[in-house]
Amino acid sequence: MLETEELGVPILQDLHQHRQSLLHAKKHGSKEAMESTYEKHQNNEEDQKINRSLKNLLIIINCTLMILGNSGGPLISRLYFRHGGHRQWLSSFLETTGFPIIILPLSFSYFHRRRRDPNTKLIFITLPIFFASAFLGLMTGLDDFLYAYGLSFLPVSTSALLISTQLAFTAFFAFLVVKQRFTPFSLNSVALLTVGAVIIGLHASSDRPEGVSKREYFVGFFLTLGAAALYGLVLPLVELTYRKAKQAITYTLVMEMQFVMGFFATAFCAVGMIVNKDFQIIPREAKEYGLGETKYYLVLISNSILWQCFFLGIVGVIFSANTLLAAIITAVCIPVTEILGVIFFHENFSSEKGVALVLALMGLASYTYGEYSEDREKKKAAAVSESV
Template sequence: MVMLDMLVLLCGQTIAQLLGRLYYNSGGNSKWMATLTLSGGSPLLAILLLLTPPHSAGAGTQPPASKMVPIYVGLGILIGLDNLMYSYALQYLPVSTFALVAATQLGFNSITSHLINKQRFTALIANSVVVLTFSAALLGVGSSSDGTSSNLPHGKYTLGFILTLSASAVFALVLSLFEVTFEKVVRTRTFRWVLRVQMWTNIVASMASVCGLFASGEWRTIPEEMAAFKDGRARYVATLVGTAVSWQAVSVASLRLITRVSSLFANVTGTVALPLVPVFAVVLFGDKMSGIKAVAMLMAVWGFLSYVYQHYLDGRRAATTKEGAAECRVCAARAGGEAVLHA
């Protein structure tokens, strides 16, 4: 099941980022509409929730609504803010650069996991944080070599870079808060509760996006935007629906990995998509794979591998500890039996 969740997360994240860029490339311009697609597919989770058995094992724990409602609202607002920053950033950056800078969320998540979830901060994890930070800094310094940035108004590339970093930090915080919510409040990790938490937090984020859409006045431009969209209205709707469905698949798979393993593991899995998005962006959108971008990608992959190796070491250490504990119990049992026989 963990492998299945990882596959859904990888495929969904790659498709969602490419469709998000396709929306802007084909004539879409509404930031709030793009933001809404990041959480607007949440009503689909109600269908899965209805199909999930209500009396599964461990489902008896029911946290009071007085605790869950503030959590839903608080996390939902954070998710909505994070979605808005990502929407702006994706318009101001080539999708390949966006994907590489977004990989810094692994470094941010290492910090939030250590502070909030008591995750051990080892030398390998520190190396991952440093390398990913330098990777993002290299992209920022080398922005002038990216041919696609020359088409943007002055300062937009830098703004997109800053927004992506900020969104990555907020996303890392949200993942850690999800983990502590299941540990301290929900106290059960069933699929039904995963769907419930995901659905309500995304509904709050969607409501915030709808309010922004109407408050900004962008809702008036939607009919014109749809009519001017490349290849017509059907492709406009299909692009938005596909993006919304993909992000919901990513969210559910990520939350399931958080409940099964940890928020840091879920974030590392998402980082595996790092080499995929730039390659597809070069093929589909004509993004330039410059030397600086290639070096930054290799550095980001190295940062990811540092954490993977740390996870491998932790797994071996845990297995050794269990084996040692089992041997101690056997020895104690033998010693007890010999004492009885002697007596």
């Protein structure tokens, strides 16, 4: 189904052809034919090694992008609000405004295909997938706004813990949308993540940033949970789009979908900025920014780049490896973000937050192990059916 999963098919076909060619050459006593076939087999083996090396390199690059974006994005977003930024629509706009960067890998993919086939398509996305991606992009834009608004009132460490509940919402909506069954591991994960969020909510007084009222804190709390819930719905809808598509889901097609989603998410937030008159206020806010005007614009640019690293990275990890690895990296980034928030912003790391962090990591570990076990059982069943 995926480009990365299709590598095994031509390999098996080449080995079969190689075996048949050798038998044919041996039968007819052709030494030259045998040597030629052997050389072709050697070339195929070299191509396979190159493909494996490129795949491993792609995994490393995408993992790095995801870690940078998942850890650095929330920190830079919070840095904007911490030193005098007040425009939630602007912050949400920056989360997807870096989508034109996707043109680079898309161009590389096109010219790579064109070398092999001069008549290759420029784009693969069909009209139904385009409209589905546009709708998902609008949902992502709304999710960006909820997240940015919540982060404007919350410490980045608290926001990271609340966003981890996205996994619970994803499991719930995956059950409703794509009929993915609940397992004991996913139910355990949902329970642990929910308890962690409740613990944070019950101890709000010790966690509020300076200048944030209790009401604002709870607004940020519930908006961040709303952002986690909405993105938990977006992911199963993306999977549903893949299933309903009447074409092969390749990495190139997924990048095209991400480009469309990024465009419409950015357009959604841009409309919010226009209505809220954010574009006119940016120059004035830059002059009044606590770190200075130059650093204000550097914060905005860094914000855009880091979030786009995350979106590119997570797409790349899922399609060059699997969703399991993406879940593991997400789990790793939670304590990293927590520690960075404490180091750079001197946030209070209370015992309640520590308990919530442990529960979040346990929930993610439970979910990850459940996915791993289910994937292993599917592979065993597939191997048994092939051998029969």
